[in-house]
Amino acid sequence: MEEVKPQLIKITFDGIEVEVAPGTTIMQAARKIAEADESQAGLVPPAMCYYKPLPSSGGKCRACLVRVAQGSAKDPRPMPKLVPSCITQVQEGMVVENTTNDAVLETRKSIVEFLLINHPLDCPICDQAGECHLQDFAFEHGSAKTRYEEERRTFDKIDIGPNIQLHMTRCILCYRCVYTADQITNKREHGVMGRGDAAEISTYISNAIDNEFSGNVIDVCPVGALTDKTFRFKNRVWFSKPEDAHCECDKCSGKAIVWYRGDEVIRVTARKNVWGEVNEFICNTCRFDRKKTSDWVLEGPTKVKRSSVISANKYRANLVPKPDFAMKLAATQFKPIDDSRPYVTDTETIREQSIENNDKANHRSLLSQNN
Amino acid sequence: MARKILTEHINVPGIETFDVYRKHGGYTAVEKVIKTMTPEEVVEEAKKSGVRGRGGAGFPMGMKWGFLAKPEGVPRYLVCNADESEPGTFKDHHLMKSIPHLLIEGMIVSSFALGANKSFIYVRGELMYVIRILEKAIEEAKAKGFLGKNILGSGYDLELVVQPGGGAYICGEETALLESLEGKRGNPRNKPPFPAVKGLYQSPTVVNNVESISNMPWIINNGGDAYAAIGIGRSTGTKLISASGHIRKPGVYEIELGVSVDEFLNSDEYCGGIRDGHYLKALVAGGSSVPILPAHLITKTANGEDRLMSYESLSDGSFATGTMLGSGGFIVFDETACIVRNTWNFSRFYHHESCGQCSPCREGTGWMEKVLHRIEHGHGNMHDIDLLVDISKKIEGNTICPLGDAAAWPVASAIRHFRDEFVWHITHPHEASQPGAVYRDAVLA
Numbered sequence: 001m002e003e004v005k006p007q008l009i010k011i012t013f014d015g016i017e018v019e020v021a022p023g024t025t026i027m028q029a030a031r032k033i034a035e036a037d038e039s040q041a042g043l044v045p046p047a048m049c050y051y052k053p054l055p056s057s058g059g060k061c062r063a064c065l066v067r068v069a070q071g072s073a074k075d076p077r078p079m080p081k082l083v084p085s086c087i088t089q090v091q092e093g094m095v096v097e098n099t100t101n102d103a104v105l106e107t108r109k110s111i112v113e114f115l116l117i118n119h120p121l122d123c124p125i126c127d128q129a130g131e132c133h134l135q136d137f138a139f140e141h142g143s144a145k146t147r148y149e150e151e152r153r154t155f156d157k158i159d160i161g162p163n164i165q166l167h168m169t170r171c172i173l174c175y176r177c178v179y180t181a182d183q184i185t186n187k188r189e190h191g192v193m194g195r196g197d198a199a200e201i202s203t204y205i206s207n208a209i210d211n212e213f214s215g216n217v218i219d220v221c222p223v224g225a226l227t228d229k230t231f232r233f234k235n236r237v238w239f240s241k242p243e244d245a246h247c248e249c250d251k252c253s254g255k256a257i258v259w260y261r262g263d264e265v266i267r268v269t270a271r272k273n274v275w276g277e278v279n280e281f282i283c284n285t286c287r288f289d290r291k292k293t294s295d296w297v298l299e300g301p302t303k304v305k306r307s308s309v310i311s312a313n314k315y316r317a318n319l320v321p322k323p324d325f326a327m328k329l330a331a332t333q334f335k336p337i338d339d340s341r342p343y344v345t346d347t348e349t350i351r352e353q354s355i356e357n358n359d360k361a362n363h364r365s366l367l368s369q370n371n
Numbered sequence: 372m373a374r375k376i377l378t379e380h381i382n383v384p385g386i387e388t389f390d391v392y393r394k395h396g397g398y399t400a401v402e403k404v405i406k407t408m409t410p411e412e413v414v415e416e417a418k419k420s421g422v423r424g425r426g427g428a429g430f431p432m433g434m435k436w437g438f439l440a441k442p443e444g445v446p447r448y449l450v451c452n453a454d455e456s457e458p459g460t461f462k463d464h465h466l467m468k469s470i471p472h473l474l475i476e477g478m479i480v481s482s483f484a485l486g487a488n489k490s491f492i493y494v495r496g497e498l499m500y501v502i503r504i505l506e507k508a509i510e511e512a513k514a515k516g517f518l519g520k521n522i523l524g525s526g527y528d529l530e531l532v533v534q535p536g537g538g539a540y541i542c543g544e545e546t547a548l549l550e551s552l553e554g555k556r557g558n559p560r561n562k563p564p565f566p567a568v569k570g571l572y573q574s575p576t577v578v579n580n581v582e583s584i585s586n587m588p589w590i591i592n593n594g595g596d597a598y599a600a601i602g603i604g605r606s607t608g609t610k611l612i613s614a615s616g617h618i619r620k621p622g623v624y625e626i627e628l629g630v631s632v633d634e635f636l637n638s639d640e641y642c643g644g645i646r647d648g649h650y651l652k653a654l655v656a657g658g659s660s661v662p663i664l665p666a667h668l669i670t671k672t673a674n675g676e677d678r679l680m681s682y683e684s685l686s687d688g689s690f691a692t693g694t695m696l697g698s699g700g701f702i703v704f705d706e707t708a709c710i711v712r713n714t715w716n717f718s719r720f721y722h723h724e725s726c727g728q729c730s731p732c733r734e735g736t737g738w739m740e741k742v743l744h745r746i747e748h749g750h751g752n753m754h755d756i757d758l759l760v761d762i763s764k765k766i767e768g769n770t771i772c773p774l775g776d777a778a779a780w781p782v783a784s785a786i787r788h789f790r791d792e793f794v795w796h797i798t799h800p801h802e803a804s805q806p807g808a809v810y811r812d813a814v815l816a
């Protein structure tokens with residue numbers, strides 16, 4: 001039988017032409033550009049909620065908003081609003097602006113700000129730090145200062161079964177875990193309760209999601225809201241060493257990453273693609289119970305992005321080239337330090353300055369108490 | 372007296388019963404469409420009438436019907452949006468509780484036009500007594516052969532289901548409503564696909580407001596052209612206005628679109644003017660979501676023309692000096708109202724009602740509320756004002772559903788027109804935070 005090739009659609013993304021199959025989203029078209037040329041990785045819109053392996057994910061966080069400057073060849077009008085690239089399908093002749101459009105970048109900056117205003121910023125004690133998409137997102141697209149002076153919303157930590165802990169305070173409500181749960185169980189046990197910024201992930205009144213694959217919600221969670229209790233406070237991820245490994249498993253493919261501290265296996269996770277998406281879900285036995293080297297056949301060090309802190313210069317041979325944008329960012333943001341201030345040695349001046357600084361600090365804390 | 376289309380018989384004793392409604396010309400439209408018209412002809416009349424959606428957005432109803440996809444073998448649905456929860460809007464409630472058969476008749480006519488065999492009325496859950504009234508009316512219509520199987524012997528079947536909502540404003544947004552109707556959490560869907568293509572249970576669906584649908588019996592009886600002759604320009608027909616606030620006669624009024632705001636506000640036929648001894652300060656013309664207007668832009672537009680109660684005239688000057696007809700929630704403020712407090716109150720509502728799916732709305736509504744709360748209670752800083760404007764801009768247009776815009780507009784417009792009042796709250800924190808404190812200024816007189 002003759003193979004019928006689907007007609008490809010040509011679009012322009014940030015000035016680069018790319019051909020994709022009909023039905024492809026703008027996000028996937030951009031990823032295609034980057035997959036062909038790694039130096040273009042910085043063009044790809046960030047995704048905080050969209051997750052390719054989870055159908056119907058996306059469209060929520062608005063991190064990936066882009067401008068469509070021309071809707072299609074047939075109807076060249078621009079789209080009136082910024083559109084979520086993760087769920088908007090391409091049209092023949094579409095022209096998309098992402099990093100080339102200031103309004104897009106400005107909006108993205110505000111999305112970082114929105115996601116952070118109620119975030120506890122407890123990275124120093126969070127197990128996700130170092131592999132957190134919110135950290136990356138904030139670093140790449142956010143601003144260093146906050147304008148938020150109000151109280152942050154908080155929740156109590158809860159345990160979801162013996163192995164998973166939910167820190168709702170850190171959650172960005174991306175719904176990925178909800179879609180994961182929908183995939184692995186049809187009982188709708190894991191979902192969202194409440195509304196607005198009081199909405200919370202919940203396993204119907206703290207029921208444990210009792211499923212062999214429940215641990216995967218940890219991997220899909222972009223932040224430290226769902227964490228592995230067997231790994232809790234064991235180590236910073238950048239001090240641990242990921243190794244690709246597999247095992248004979250009768251429940252899942254057995255393909256995983258085994259994380260070491262010295263000779264000790266401190267956690268097991270699924271493998272992810274370059275976009276941080278899980279390739280194949282692994283079962284809870286692999287994840288929580290196979291914590292000995294003898295349980296695994298090691299394949300070699302996991303490829304880690306150079307831009308990730310996990311690389312920590314440990315895996316020179318396997319480095320993925322550093323994306324161009326990080327260099328550009330550094331060039332624009334890092335200024336030489338102005339150190340022309342006089343060097344003060346006089347103790348009296350030092351004392352006065354320190355009192356003045358203290359007063360300022362006290363004043364500020366008084367202000368915030370009054371608020 | 373202005374012409375009445377919806378409320379002509381609303382005060383007739385017993386009009387909530389089938390027999391009295393029938394005696395006053397009820398269900399003749401059903402007879403007419405079932406016996407003499409094709410669905411396409413009914414759609415054509417709706418198009419000719421020019422009637423625009425009364426739920427807020429004002430999209431022409433006939434045109435919406437024309438977009439309905441009609442794939443073979445897939446059911447089509449009509450869903451009536453009776454979730455009415457917008458602060459300041461209470462017209463659907465009034466209509467349904469007083470003259471329920473009007474909506475039922477409109478639903479039958481419209482379902483016939485769209486080829487729907489099962490239609491839904493989604494009523495806000497707080498209105499249980501209205502739900503009972505509607506259910507009773509449905510039973511009556513069924514008993515008389517106007518609903519159910521083989522209506523009037525035509526072979527056309529229609530089942531009408533009344534569904535109570537769970538008490539969330541967001542379930543009035545049409546796609547959230549459909550999710551809720553399907554038994555899911557009421558989160559708005561991303562669009563496209565639009566309900567006309569994939570709506571209820573992934574089937575083509577039309578969602579229309581109670582008032583929009585209730586116009587259909589009259590349109591069928593008198594013709595779309597007769598309807599289009601009422602009103603002004605593209606604002607055809609009549610509109611129910613829920614008038615509230617500091618006026619002499621609050622209530623629901625049916626107006627012909629195109630009466631002047633001045634007449635509506637001051638004549639004894641309608642609001643009867645501002646209560647004695649007070650004067651007009653501000654107006655929210657179309658429900659809490661639309662921009663607020665200051666006194667000098669209410670009865671006249673920025674270029675000095677009379678402001679009319681119509682879609683076009685109210686939005687004259689866009690958001691810089693205009694507003695929107697919206698759902699017709701006409702909230703009047705006299706000089707005793709504090710704009711900052713009111714803006715905070717609206718903001719609190721949107722914060723409470725955001726579904727929390729998308730980051731700008733989930734986080735931004737709470738942020739704005741907290742900043743406004745601070746300003747109102749004497750803890751504001753000067754930079755908070757521009758911060759509020761900036762937050763509202765970052766929400767507007769960047770969200771899944773229009774609730775984000777609806778939360779942003781009242782804040783942005785209050786600052787646009789009443790910035791000095793915000794400044795006064797910040798410069799006079801002690802005075803401003805006293806109960807009942809209001810900024811008074813010469814401009815208002």
Ligand SMILES: Cc1cc2nc3c(=O)[nH]c(=O)nc-3n(C[C@H](O)[C@H](O)[C@H](O)COP(=O)(O)O)c2cc1C
Binds near residue numbers: 423424430455578
């Ligand atoms: C947050 C939100 C709440 C809404 N609430 C209502 C409502 O209570 N009643 C209503 O008819 N339309 C409401 N709408 C508008 C509906 O989404 C939809 O446009 C309308 O029902 C369509 O009917 P129409 O064309 O007849 O106006 C709401 C929209 C939004 C964004």
Ligand code: SF4
Binds near residue numbers: 223
């Ligand atoms: S817990 Fe994690 S995966 Fe689930 S919604 Fe929150 S951030 Fe997303």
Ligand code: SF4
Binds near residue numbers: 541558724
């Ligand atoms: S704009 Fe607000 S209410 Fe609408 S989907 Fe987003 S979070 Fe929900």
Ligand code: FES
Binds near residue numbers: 048049059063086087
């Ligand atoms: S990734 Fe597209 S909206 Fe979240």
